[in-house]
Amino acid sequence: MIELEGLTKRYGEKVAVNHLTFTVRPGVVTGFLGPNGAGKSTTMRMLLGLDHPTAGDVRIDGRHYEQIRHPLKYIGALLDAKAMHGGRSAFNHLLCLAQSNGIPKSRVAEVLDTVGLTAVARKKAKGFSLGMGQRLGIAGALLGDPQILMFDEPVNGLDPEGIHWIRNLMKGLAAQGRTVFVSSHLMSEMALTADHLVVIGQGRLLADTSMADFIRENSRSYVRLRSPQQERLRDVLGQAGVPAVEAGSGILEVDGARSELIGELAAEHHLVLHELSPQQASLEEAFMQLTAESVEYHAHSDTGPPDTNGWAGGTGTEAVSGGGWGEQWAREQRKRKAGG
Amino acid sequence: MSSGRVLVLKSEWTKIRSVASTVWTLGLAVVVTVGLGLLISILVSNDFDSMNARERLAFDPTAISFAGMGLGQLAMIVFGVLVVSNEYSTGMIRTSLAAVPQRAAFLFSKIAVATALALVVAMVTSFITFFVGQAAMGEHRASLGDPGVLRAVIGGGLYMTLIALFSMGVAAMLRSPMLSLGILMPFFFLVSSILGNVSATKKIGQFLPDQAGQKIMQVVSPLDDDTPYGPWGGLAIMGAWVVVAVLGGYVLLKRRDA
Incomplete structure (x- = not known):
């Protein structure tokens, strides 16, 4: 569990993170959403004790990061695919991390296998593509078999197959009861992975809600209609107090989830419908x-x-x-x- | 020593042995120091016959065999700077501090491992360059058993180690390898020797880390020597510079965002 309380980071005049309070719970994937520059990475760096908060507090299972003895066994983080020495081989990169936390050497080969980098284990990291670097970073996060995992923009630079893999990995980790905290600026990506959503903008908390609730509360539902008798249909609907808006290429849109009513009205007036579909905004x-x-x-x-x-x-x-x-x-x- | 500290030392050893820059910087330090020392030893001993009596009195075969260190120390500086600043220039520092959030343990383990390695290489270099240099000087050579010579040879190894350690401290403060090298290289190669050789600035120059530290490699005092400290006093002055640099690096690392 990760708890943030009034977490604030100020760089001179600029407030990067503004009084953030929320909790990241185990067993689900929590998406951390916001555009570039919203303060996601800064928040994650403060979580890892890399940046010092200007005010407020962040605790991992009740403790500050610096108080954890072998932190890689508690929390694994992928911050930046390039946060490694390019001249060092993938194996040695992971080995030095493992040694510092008393993780057995055999685990290095295991995580390399998990992320699919066994074949290039002895190759220098600077020859890696962005996607391979990302995989190596994820291997580092998994090294200590931690209960909490944190990924900063993990799908960046991954090919479709890699994206699919990381999605399943995160869901699998959460299903094992782990805390998974993943940042992204892609809402579509979050929709596919996250169960819970924390949204920030300009360092400020905008939403802290379940994914389903978020969509229900924030999205617009409407009904999409297509008919060869479009003009008649519009008139009928208008008279019934259900205004339809033309949305181009022969499509009408009606606000609200009223497909039953529209279907009945069309039947009553013997109108042919080619499409009657309830839609929900993405x-x-x-x-x-x-x-x-x-x-x-x-x-x-x-x-x-x-x-x-x-x-x-x-x-x-x-x-x-x-x-x-x-x-x-x-x-x-x-x-x-x-x-x- | 706690078991946690031992783990971090092991980790830092893996880091240092797994990058190419360690081998080429330290290798260069050995080759340049020994090679240049040999060359200068040959040239100076050939010159011996044309020296006057006063010059012959100040002839110091031990110090002459260490002449290559002036250039060899630059490779030691590069080693010290890269060991620390590589963490910053590659972004590895964030991964490293996430693994070892106790910043004192991180920095001092790194410095301890790098210094131990530098000490071994520097000692070996110092002894090799002494023996090679003396062999080239024929009848004018000094022997390890002569008074003050063993001290000078061990001191040469300590001097090069301290140079590397000082560079680590400076790099920990400045973080950027280019900035660190851009300050340290010209300082030790040019500025210090200019300050030390111009009579007006000599009084200040002799308290600079390299000028003070090099005193330990002298067996015969130069003519009209008025240095206010002895060989170990000089090394102590250099040690004080090193302590300040390393502590400065630690304080800044502790306070800064990574």
């Missing part, structure tokens, strides 16, 4: 909505106009009307331009 869209709210909140401290050039706007989703999380970045870009 996690991606739910996520955008959440961040749009957070941007409105942040707008109080800023008089600049909203900007859609940033991260959220770049995905081309209409769900974000304000500026999304990219606004902060765009604002800084503007400042930099003005200053330099």
Whole structure:
């Protein structure tokens, strides 16, 4: 179990992590979501005692990281695929980590096998692709057979097969009752792996909820319709107080989950339907909505106009009307331009 | 010593033996020190006949055989700097500190292992360069049994070890290998010898770590020598520099974010 309490990190004026309080529980995969620069990595580094918090506290099973004697046996972390000496072989990289925590040498070969790097165990890490480096980092995390695992953007640089592998690995680890804490900026990725969700934006906690609840609360449900008698259908629905919106290429959309009502109305008026499907906005869209709210909140401290050039706007989703999380970045870009 | 500390020492030994830079830096230190020492020993002993009486009085065959150390120590500096700063330049430091979050244990184990290795190599180098140098000097040679000679030869090994240790401390403070080498190399190769040879700055120059430390390799005092310390006093001054550098490195490591 990982407990954060009012965890704060300030770099001069800039607040990277702002009073984060949440708990990561065993037995499930907890997704740690936020765009690049939201403070995910900083939070993880503080968890490992690498960065010192400005305020607040983070404990692992009730203890500070530095108080743990052989930490690799309690918590394994993949922070950065490049956090290793390129001139050292994969085997020796893992061996020096194992030795420092009293982990037997035989375990090195085991984890190399688990991540599929046995064939290149004696090769220098600098010749590794990003995906292989990621696998080696994961091997390091698994080395001490820890009860808590933490992965910072683990699917970065992995091929589809590798992504599939890491997903199953994380689910498997959680199913064994371990605590799995994984960060990502890809909502679609989280939807497939995480059971619980912690969302942060600009260092602030935006949501701490189960994945199902998150989608239910944040997503828009609507009904998608296709009909050869589109105009008639629209009129009928309009008269029944169910406004339909044209969504292009012959598709109508009706807000809310009212497919039964629409089906009955169509039958009553002898209208042919080619499609009648209840839809739920993806996690991606739910996520955008959440961040749009957070941007409105942040707008109080800023008089600049909203900007859609940033991260959220770049995905081309209409769900974000304000500026999304990219606004902060765009604002800084503007400042930099003005200053330099 | 706790068992935890032994584990960290083992781990650091694995780290140091598994990178190529260890072999080539230490190998270069041996080859340059011995090779250049031999060359200068041959040249100087050939020159002996043309020296005047005063110069012959100050002739120090032991110190002459160590002449290659001026250049060989640069390889020792590179060794000391890389051992520590490699952790930072590669990003390994975060993995290392996640495995050993007790930063004192991490840094001092690393330094202990690297220093022990440097000591072995430096001692062997010092004895080889002495014997090779003396063999080249023929009738002018010194013997290990002569007064002060054994002290000078052991001192040569200690000097090179302390140079490496000092570099580790500096690298722990500065983190960047380029910055550390960019400061240490010109300092020991140029600045220190300039300060030590210009009469106006000599008083200060002789308290610099290398100037003070090199005193231990002298058996015969140079002409008009007014150095205010002896061979061991000089080594102690160098030791003080080393302690400051290493403690500085530790304090910064302890306080900084990794």
